[in-house]
Amino acid sequence: MTNPMIRFADITPDSKTHFPDEDKRLKGKPRRITNEYFLNNEHGVRAGTWEAETGAYRVALGVTKHEFFHITKGQVRVSNPDGSDPVSYGVGDTGIIPPGFEGIFEIVEPAAKFWVVSERA
Secondary structure (H helix, E strand, C coil), rough: CCCCCHHHHHCEEEEEEEEECCCEEEEEEEEECEEEEEECCCCEEEEEEEECCCCEEEECCCCCCEEEEEEEEEEEEEEECCCCCCEEEECEEEEEECCCCEEEEEEEEEEEEECCCCCCC
């Protein structure tokens, strides 16, 4: 029987380079690189790594989507749509963006994170 455990170091991920949509950008044009190491559509779970240059953009999670993340490099700040109540995350910090969240995601210093997204219909 094959061991079902998953180790990122053993996987060559699907890598995607992207930029925030023009209508969502607030500051800069941060290049983001997302590596998806795990996908299980049956359970609605994906996991991977992400890194980005400095900048800020609007984000909106669907009402069925959660994101768990752990910062491994740099600093990011997440705030309400009007910029109020910012929460900063730096190296070693872990957080969850709840379903339906709308706000601003700012990369204060070039950053990287591990992420797990759960999304169920």
